[in-house]
Amino acid sequence: MADLPDIAANLAAIRARIAEACRRAGRDAAAVTLVAVSKTHPAEAVLAALAAGQTVFGENRVQEAAAKFPPLRAAHPALRLHIIGGLQTNKARDAVRIADVIETIDRPRLAAAVADAMAKEGRRPDCLVQVNTGDEAQKNGVPRAGADAFIRAAREEYGLPVTGLMCIPPVDQDPRPHFAYLRALAAAHGLGVLSMGMSGDFEAAIAEGATHVRIGTAIFGHRPAAA
Numbered sequence: 001m002a003d004l005p006d007i008a009a010n011l012a013a014i015r016a017r018i019a020e021a022c023r024r025a026g027r028d029a030a031a032v033t034l035v036a037v038s039k040t041h042p043a044e045a046v047l048a049a050l051a052a053g054q055t056v057f058g059e060n061r062v063q064e065a066a067a068k069f070p071p072l073r074a075a076h077p078a079l080r081l082h083i084i085g086g087l088q089t090n091k092a093r094d095a096v097r098i099a100d101v102i103e104t105i106d107r108p109r110l111a112a113a114v115a116d117a118m119a120k121e122g123r124r125p126d127c128l129v130q131v132n133t134g135d136e137a138q139k140n141g142v143p144r145a146g147a148d149a150f151i152r153a154a155r156e157e158y159g160l161p162v163t164g165l166m167c168i169p170p171v172d173q174d175p176r177p178h179f180a181y182l183r184a185l186a187a188a189h190g191l192g193v194l195s196m197g198m199s200g201d202f203e204a205a206i207a208e209g210a211t212h213v214r215i216g217t218a219i220f221g222h223r224p225a226a227a
């Protein structure tokens with residue numbers, strides 16, 4: 001196995017940057033949750049982060065998360081797992097079984113599948129609606145024009161426990177207007193959770209009100225190119 005980077009040091013550096021971004025924004029650092037994105041990285045990397053006090057993790061593939069996390073969770077009851085990747089309807093039941101938060105609800109068929117899985121599993125992880133703020137053809141998320149109606153339907157029609165919104169802005173644009181848009185949309189629906197900001201733009205996201213930042217590379221190092 002490849003040597004692990006110094007995950008404890010990377011986490012300390014990220015926490016300091018989050019605290020500084022909060023200070024500049026006049027926000028309480030406790031209002032921002034760091035989601036450590038461990039996709040493609042081995043369980044040993046997650047264990048190193050747990051040892052450094054990190055409890056919230058993000059994975060984008062349900063199968064990978066289902067293989068990696070249940071044994072870790074047994075040993076670390078405080079661990080919380082967010083599913084942050086595009087979700088196929090046939091993975092909804094596994095996602096409901098293993099996740100504490102599903103961040104990527106973005107279409108009626110998926111909302112229906114997740115609601116059905118919740119009924120069958122007797123488990124109700126929090127849900128976020130992913131919004132495709134850049135209306136990019138290749139990206140997951142509900143398009144801007146459909147966002148209001150879909151957020152209402154996810155809550156009222158499908159009965160999902162929607163607590164907030166998530167977005168991934170276009171890579172080639174200033175992310176700030178996208179974060180500001182997401183914040184306004186959440187406020188209009190009375191939703192408190194804003195999952196926005198990654199390794200490259202989390203400080204801007206915090207300035208715009210992020211409550212959850214999803215950070216992978218800056219903690220665990222680069223992912224294999226194929227992943």
Ligand SMILES: *Cc1c(COP(=O)(O)O)cnc(C)c1O
Pocket residue numbers: 037039060084085168198199200214215216217218
């Ligand atoms: C991989 C991933 C991240 C983390 O990205 P980094 O640039 O490595 O910090 C955040 N959010 C989502 C949805 C991801 O898939």
